[in-house]
Structure formats: C-alpha cells, structure tokens
Amino acid sequence: MKRITIKDLAKYLLLSTSTISRALVNDKNIHPDTKKKVLEAAGKLGYKPNPTALNLxxxxxxxxxxxxxxxxxxxxxxxxxxxxxxxxxxxxxxxxxxxxxxxxxxxxxxxxxxxxxxxxxxxxxxxxxxxxxxxxxxxxxxxxxxxxxxxxxxxxxxxxxxxNDHIKASLMIEHLIDTGRKRIAHIMGPSSIRNSAERAAGYQRILTKHGLFDPELMIQPEGITFEDGRNAAIQLLNKKIGFDSIFAFTDTLAIGAMNYLLEQNIKIPDEVAIAGFSGTELATIVHPQLTSVAQPxxxxxxxxxxxxxxxxxxxxxxxxxxxxxxxxxxxxxxx
Amino acid sequence: MKRITIKDLAKYLLLSTSTISRALVNDKNIHPDTKKKVLEAAGKLGYKPNPTALNLxxxxxxxxxxxxxxxxxxxxxxxxxxxxxxxxxxxxxxxxxxxxxxxxxxxxxxxxxxxxxxxxxxxxxxxxxxxxxxxxxxxxxxxxxxxxxxxxxxxxxxxxxxxNDHIKASLMIEHLIDTGRKRIAHIMGPSSIRNSAERAAGYQRILTKHGLFDPELMIQPEGITFEDGRNAAIQLLNKKIGFDSIFAFTDTLAIGAMNYLLEQNIKIPDEVAIAGFSGTELATIVHPQLTSVAQPxxxxxxxxxxxxxxxxxxxxxxxxxxxxxxxxxxxxxxx
DNA sequence: CCGAATTTTGGTAACGTTCCCATGAATAAT
DNA sequence: ATTATTCATGGGAACGTTACCAAAATTCGG
Missing domain, CATH: 3.40.50.2300 (Response regulator)
Known part of the structure; x- marks a missing residue:
C-alpha cells in the first residue's frame, strides 16, 4: 500500500540514502557488491522512484x-x-x-x-x-x-x-485537370488560417496557368465542419455556374460536400470529382473513397x-x- | 524567467515563508493587512504556486x-x-x-x-x-x-x-423488424469483449421471439476495424443466404460493411438496411447516414x-x- | 608496515510548500 | 497593574531524491 522509498531501502540495508541513490543511478563511486545488494532489495521490496520528487x-x-x-x-x-x-x-x-x-x-x-x-x-x-x-x-x-x-x-x-501546402494543393489541381476536369471549385478554409491562403493560392495559380480560373468557383464557408462542407455544396449548386469537381481545404469539408451531392443523386466522381487534404482515415471510410493530400x-x-x-x-x-x-x-x- | 516562489515573496516583504503561505492559503491566523500586502506582492511579482511541490x-x-x-x-x-x-x-x-x-x-x-x-x-x-x-x-x-x-x-x-447493451440491441432489432426486415444479419464483436455477447444476446432473443433467428446470419469477423466490417460483408455475400439488413456490433463495423455493399452497387437501405452501435459523429459523416444506438x-x-x-x-x-x-x-x- | 592515494560511504542541504510547535505581541479578564 | 488568553508571526521539519563535501575504509608504493 504505502509507497516504498529510498529511505526504506536505506533502513532495510543499513546503508545511507546517498549510497542507495548511487546504486540506483549507476554512479561509478560505488562498490559492485553494494550495488548488487541494493538492486536486489529494490526489486524485492518493489521500489519505484518517485517522479514527483525528481521534478521538484x-x-x-x-x-x-x-x-x-x-x-x-x-x-x-x-x-x-x-x-x-x-x-x-x-x-x-x-x-x-x-x-x-x-x-x-x-x-x-x-x-x-x-x-x-x-x-x-x-x-x-x-x-x-x-x-x-x-x-x-x-x-x-x-x-x-x-x-x-x-x-x-x-x-x-x-x-x-x-x-508545403502550396505545392501539394497545386499538384492536386494538376491531377484534376489531368483527369479532364475544367470547372474545378474550391471550398476554402477560413481566412484566419494561414494554410487556407496557401492552398487557395496553389489552386488559383494552376487554374490561372491553364486559363481555367473563375473566382465564382471559390466558396468561403463559415467554418470547417462537415456541416460547413455540406453548406458549401448547397451554395455551389445554387449558384448554377456548373462545376465538375471540387477541391476542398480539408477532408472534412470535402466529405460534407460529397454527402450532400450524393443525397442529390449526383454521381461521384462521374458528375463531380472530389479531392481533399488531410492524412487521416476519414478519406477511406467514406464511399467513394476520397482522393486527398495525405500529410505525414x-x-x-x-x-x-x-x-x-x-x-x-x-x-x-x-x-x-x-x-x-x-x-x-x-x-x-x-x- | 526564473520562477518566483514563496521564499522570494518572503524576502521581498521581510516576512517568513509561513506567513506568506498562510496568506495565500486563506488561513484564519493572519492579520488582514498582512494578507492584503502578500496578495498584492504575489500579484505584482507574478507568483504561481508550484504544483509539483504540493504533489510531493x-x-x-x-x-x-x-x-x-x-x-x-x-x-x-x-x-x-x-x-x-x-x-x-x-x-x-x-x-x-x-x-x-x-x-x-x-x-x-x-x-x-x-x-x-x-x-x-x-x-x-x-x-x-x-x-x-x-x-x-x-x-x-x-x-x-x-x-x-x-x-x-x-x-x-x-x-x-x-x-445497457442487451436492451438497446434488442430495441434496435425490433426497429429493423418493424420496418419490415426479416433476414437480419449480425456482425459480431470479438468474443473477448463482454459487450459483444450482450448485444448478440439481444439480437438473438428478439429474432427468436419473432421466429426469425438463423445462426447462419451471424458473422464473426477477426477484429473490429473498418476492414473487418468490410470482410464481414464479403463473407455474408459469399454465403449466398440472403439478408435484407445488418446489425453490427459497432458503427465502425457497420460502415466498413456498408461501404463494401455500396461498392457492389447494393442499395442502402432499399436492398439492405444497416444499423450500428456507438454514439460518435461517424454515423453522420457517411452516406447514407447510419441508424445507430447512441451511447452518451x-x-x-x-x-x-x-x-x-x-x-x-x-x-x-x-x-x-x-x-x-x-x-x-x-x-x-x-x- | 606506514603514509599517501584511491575507493567507498555517510551527512546534509536543497527543490517549494505546508503544518506543527514555539515565541512574541496585543488584548482581555481579574 | 498583573496574569491569562487570544492573535499574529517565526522556525523548522517533512515529502523523496540527488549532489556536494567530508569521513571512513581500502589499496598501493616504497
């Protein structure tokens, strides 16, 4: 019950606490026999060092x-x-x-x-x-x-x-373009988060490079929950501007959006391809599984x-x- | 930089550490004026008690x-x-x-x-x-x-x-039966987990009561990951015994199974209804959203x-x- | 075999805090 | 005024551990 301390060991072995301490801490100034005895006793009595004392x-x-x-x-x-x-x-x-x-x-x-x-x-x-x-x-x-x-x-x-948010976002957009997408929407992260800007910049740079950029395709949701992703999808549809893919700031937003599209019987990826950014299991537990930038x-x-x-x-x-x-x-x- | 202690306060106010301690700890044996002085000094010098010392x-x-x-x-x-x-x-x-x-x-x-x-x-x-x-x-x-x-x-x-695993599992099976399901499969949890038995017992009791129980419908996966749920669905399909719904030990298993069925173009819930057990957001981030026992x-x-x-x-x-x-x-x- | 060098051990302060006991100051009772 | 009584404060040990310094025990060289 009561915790056993270095003092208990000292009393038990008729040694000083200093010696016990030395034995326990692998000090050179100690007789091998003593050390052995101490270690044995420590094992037997179940001595555990008290981390709190050390911290103090x-x-x-x-x-x-x-x-x-x-x-x-x-x-x-x-x-x-x-x-x-x-x-x-x-x-x-x-x-x-x-x-x-x-x-x-x-x-x-x-x-x-x-x-x-x-x-x-x-x-x-x-x-x-x-x-x-x-x-x-x-x-x-x-x-x-x-x-x-x-x-x-x-x-x-x-x-x-x-x-490197910028580069990876860029590569993901290149991928979407490679697979034939031309109207790529972006569900952005909050402006209060630095990464949002980085990823959006990658998005914008590549689309501009390919002459496909359209600011109308950028959606700024309130936050970054599944619900926000869902709302972003609603907004996109309401705009009636046409889009064949979505790149979202995170997998969470992507999944929120995807689920709404699925509810509307929109085919993923046939009608709308979706890509996210994260690195968690989330991307693989939805159907269809989500293309995503996997952070380590x-x-x-x-x-x-x-x-x-x-x-x-x-x-x-x-x-x-x-x-x-x-x-x-x-x-x-x-x- | 250096943490300021009760001793520093004592030196600063020319009092003993005992007195400082008393002031800080709301002891009755202290003059109100002294207490005020100590509290002021503590605030000014930014005194924070050291939890490690107390723990020791x-x-x-x-x-x-x-x-x-x-x-x-x-x-x-x-x-x-x-x-x-x-x-x-x-x-x-x-x-x-x-x-x-x-x-x-x-x-x-x-x-x-x-x-x-x-x-x-x-x-x-x-x-x-x-x-x-x-x-x-x-x-x-x-x-x-x-x-x-x-x-x-x-x-x-x-x-x-x-x-209460047993009761809630029972109620869930009742629900499936109420919605017209007759071939209800169960993806079981590991036998090494007590709750598995409880939930399976609820499942079995209700089905037996309605004369719908068929041991063939019970699947025992290896573990309780998404992958295990998926494998359970594969097994169920391979058995070719026919089933119109699944009750899984957890949402994780349920989702794993559901995703495989979706990949096989099986309609959820039209062809197969699915229910889980958990209480997390997982149930709502998949499509279709999962019926589930929500634990508090x-x-x-x-x-x-x-x-x-x-x-x-x-x-x-x-x-x-x-x-x-x-x-x-x-x-x-x-x- | 004796003093010097070395090895091994013991004693104690310290970390920051509280709490018990004792001391001194102020107040109350006689 | 003088002794009790309360109030306010100071001193020191304690929690478990290590590290420094001193003391004791051992080994070594001549």
Missing amino acids: KYGQSKNIGLVVPEMITPFASKVLRGIQNILYPLGYRVIITESDENPLIERKNLQLLEEFNVDGILINLSHETHNEDLYQQIMDRGIPLVFFDRIPGKSLDASRVVV LVQMGEAAAGLILEKIKDSEALSRTIVLDAELIYRASTR | KYGQSKNIGLVVPEMITPFASKVLRGIQNILYPLGYRVIITESDENPLIERKNLQLLEEFNVDGILINLSHETHNEDLYQQIMDRGIPLVFFDRIPGKSLDASRVVV LVQMGEAAAGLILEKIKDSEALSRTIVLDAELIYRASTR
Whole structure:
C-alpha cells in the first residue's frame, strides 16, 4: 500500500540514502557488491522512484501540453501518436486540451496548461492571430511553444512544423485537370488560417496557368465542419455556374460536400470529382473513397516533439521550421 | 524567467515563508493587512504556486491515466471530453495512452502509467480477460481503476460505467423488424469483449421471439476495424443466404460493411438496411447516414471520472457500477 | 608496515510548500 | 497593574531524491 522509498531501502540495508541513490543511478563511486545488494532489495521490496520528487528537484514538471482545435477527426490523434512516440520513452507526459476551433477556449487551455506547470506546449492553432499576445507572453515566461499544422505569423519567434501546402494543393489541381476536369471549385478554409491562403493560392495559380480560373468557383464557408462542407455544396449548386469537381481545404469539408451531392443523386466522381487534404482515415471510410493530400501526421507529431525537446534542453536554441512532404493519394472520388 | 516562489515573496516583504503561505492559503491566523500586502506582492511579482511541490508534499501526482483501445474513431475523444469536464477544474491532468486493441500494448500502457505515478486509471479494455492479473495488482498497490464501456468479469472488485447493451440491441432489432426486415444479419464483436455477447444476446432473443433467428446470419469477423466490417460483408455475400439488413456490433463495423455493399452497387437501405452501435459523429459523416444506438459518451466520461474521484478520496469506498441509458437514433440507413 | 592515494560511504542541504510547535505581541479578564 | 488568553508571526521539519563535501575504509608504493 504505502509507497516504498529510498529511505526504506536505506533502513532495510543499513546503508545511507546517498549510497542507495548511487546504486540506483549507476554512479561509478560505488562498490559492485553494494550495488548488487541494493538492486536486489529494490526489486524485492518493489521500489519505484518517485517522479514527483525528481521534478521538484530539477524544476521540471515533465509535462508537455498539447492544444488542438478538435478531436472528432483522427487528425489530432495521429499527431498525438507521433508526439508520444518521442516523449513517452523519455518520461514525459502529454496533457491534451481541445479548443473547439474557438480562440477563447484556446486561450483558456493555454492558461490551464501554464497553471499545470508544463515544460512546453505543442499547439495547432484555431485562429491565426487572435492569441498572439498570449503566445508571446508564455514564451517570455520561459515556456517554449511549438506550432504545427496551423501556424502563426512570421513575427513570432518559435519553431514550427508544416507541410508545403502550396505545392501539394497545386499538384492536386494538376491531377484534376489531368483527369479532364475544367470547372474545378474550391471550398476554402477560413481566412484566419494561414494554410487556407496557401492552398487557395496553389489552386488559383494552376487554374490561372491553364486559363481555367473563375473566382465564382471559390466558396468561403463559415467554418470547417462537415456541416460547413455540406453548406458549401448547397451554395455551389445554387449558384448554377456548373462545376465538375471540387477541391476542398480539408477532408472534412470535402466529405460534407460529397454527402450532400450524393443525397442529390449526383454521381461521384462521374458528375463531380472530389479531392481533399488531410492524412487521416476519414478519406477511406467514406464511399467513394476520397482522393486527398495525405500529410505525414505521425511524423508531424514526432517533429514537433523533437523541436520542443530542443527548446527545453537549451532555452537559447534557435527556432526552426520543419517542412514535411505530403503525398497525393488518388482514390475513387476522382476517377 | 526564473520562477518566483514563496521564499522570494518572503524576502521581498521581510516576512517568513509561513506567513506568506498562510496568506495565500486563506488561513484564519493572519492579520488582514498582512494578507492584503502578500496578495498584492504575489500579484505584482507574478507568483504561481508550484504544483509539483504540493504533489510531493501530499503524495499525489494529480495525474489520472486513461487507457483506450484506439483513437481513430471519435469514441475515446468524446469520453475524454467528459473526463476533462470533471477533472480539469479540480487540477487533475489526464494522460492518454492507446492500446491499439492489443492486450500486450495495454499492459505496457498500464505499467507506464504506474511509473508516471498516476492517482488513478480509467480504462476501456481491449480484451476482457488478458490482463486481469495486472488490474488486480495495480489496485492492490493502491491505484484505483475504473472501467468503462468494455469491462472485465465480475470477479474484479472495481467501479464500472456501461450502457445497457442487451436492451438497446434488442430495441434496435425490433426497429429493423418493424420496418419490415426479416433476414437480419449480425456482425459480431470479438468474443473477448463482454459487450459483444450482450448485444448478440439481444439480437438473438428478439429474432427468436419473432421466429426469425438463423445462426447462419451471424458473422464473426477477426477484429473490429473498418476492414473487418468490410470482410464481414464479403463473407455474408459469399454465403449466398440472403439478408435484407445488418446489425453490427459497432458503427465502425457497420460502415466498413456498408461501404463494401455500396461498392457492389447494393442499395442502402432499399436492398439492405444497416444499423450500428456507438454514439460518435461517424454515423453522420457517411452516406447514407447510419441508424445507430447512441451511447452518451461524454456522460460516460463524466461518470467514470466521478467514480475514480470517489476512490481517490476514500480508498475504502465501495465499488459502484453506473448503467447509462443509450438512445436509438434512426437515420437514412434503415428507412 | 606506514603514509599517501584511491575507493567507498555517510551527512546534509536543497527543490517549494505546508503544518506543527514555539515565541512574541496585543488584548482581555481579574 | 498583573496574569491569562487570544492573535499574529517565526522556525523548522517533512515529502523523496540527488549532489556536494567530508569521513571512513581500502589499496598501493616504497
């Protein structure tokens, strides 16, 4: 019941706590026999080091905070997986908070994590600029921040992990054109998210290059839920401008739109091809399966974890931005 | 940069740390003026109590572990939401681990959480019996365990949160019969999961009652992924026994099966109606939307968190089982 | 076989906080 | 005024661990 400590071992073996500690920590200044005895006793009595005591001693909490906009798509869980791959073996814990795409809740989450005394925070923004003051404050108070996926403006000195949105969006549009599509609609992401602009720019650049660009084909939904995707499809149909394909900011929007089109008995991909952007299982659990830009999400988590460790080890470490390569995966929704 | 402590305040105000502590902790034995001064100084210097120190002092880590079989469906995240609703305001942190439906990984996760010195563990099993020895050991070592959704056998003395699987499965079958289905197939869950048996029993009871039961209609897939659902549908078709509807152990299996049927140009629900069991958004992001038993997942998390708090406060507290009421939601896949 | 060098061990402060006990100051009762 | 009584504050131990320094034990060289 009662936790057994180094002191109990000391009493049991008639040794000092220092000696016990040395045995446990692989210090060179200890007699091999003593060490063996201590290790045996530790095993027998079931000694477990108390991480809290160490944290107090070394002024660390060994907690890393994670802030994500949502967790109903598997996006965050895949990133989390990557984060845990790196951090758990090192004895760090990860505390997760969800912002519901709401900068105010995000703010609360950050404050909560600060109260929890985390050693660093990994964050996927819900809104590019809304909490920039707080990000800076937190970093000023000595807690490193690493941004991934949705990142803040350049003025903030912090490490980042992203994929090359512009290029991959461009390639996806090229793919749609290759498969014979001429009227490619774009369901955009919120203007408050940097990636939206990047992906939209890729879309626009390629269409312009092929002389196919028409601003009427760009739809700006309210948010980025399935419902928003659905509404975007409704809008597109209402416009009666004709379109033979859709490139959506995320798989979520794409699926929302696709489902509405299916309800209207529109054939996918025959009448309308659809492509998204994400990297989660979502793309494969719908019918037809969704062509999509697959971001390496696990890797993204690993990279973010690595960057935060750099900053924790050395608070003067320079900020870095890691750009990961995403992969286009062609599925039934575009062929 | 450097964290400011109670000692810094003491030095700054020329008082003892005891007095500062008393002011901060709302002790009665302190002069109101002194208290005011301390509080002001604390605000000015930006004092934040160090939770690690408190944890050491009180022998708690204020960490609660969560073990779930998977996180690609939003099941776990909804439960987590409920858990956080209860635990975060009380200053607890939640550490999440994922077992990948693998009892061996589950075992590792439990050991990891124990090393992390958690005050309690909330767990959704990946396999009913595989780690029962470890559950018992952990509880013997004074760490309370609360099971939710997938629970272990009765022999284990621990609190549990479940829904009434049997009744809700029964009602779902009644619904299918009401809508004119006569050949209702069941894609079963693994026999190593208690809920599988419960839901299958409900299925069997109602069909027998109506004289519609045919063991040939019960399919046992390997696991519970989308892929397994898909394979189950393939099996069903291969059997060539005829079926006009499917009740699956979970939405995941249901969707996997549905997508295969759609690929075979089988009309849902006209030719085959489909119903699942879960309570996540998954049911609404597919086309057609899935009729399903919606478990109150957030509430499940809240209940589980409440139960673990009972055990933490009083290690002698009696174990309780909370049975939540699930709701049938009828959608396009059955009408 | 003795002093020097080396190895092994013990003692204690420190991390930040609270809590018990003791001390000093102020107030109340006689 | 003098002793009790309350009130306000200070001192120090404790939670579990490590790290530094000192002390003891052992080995080595001559």
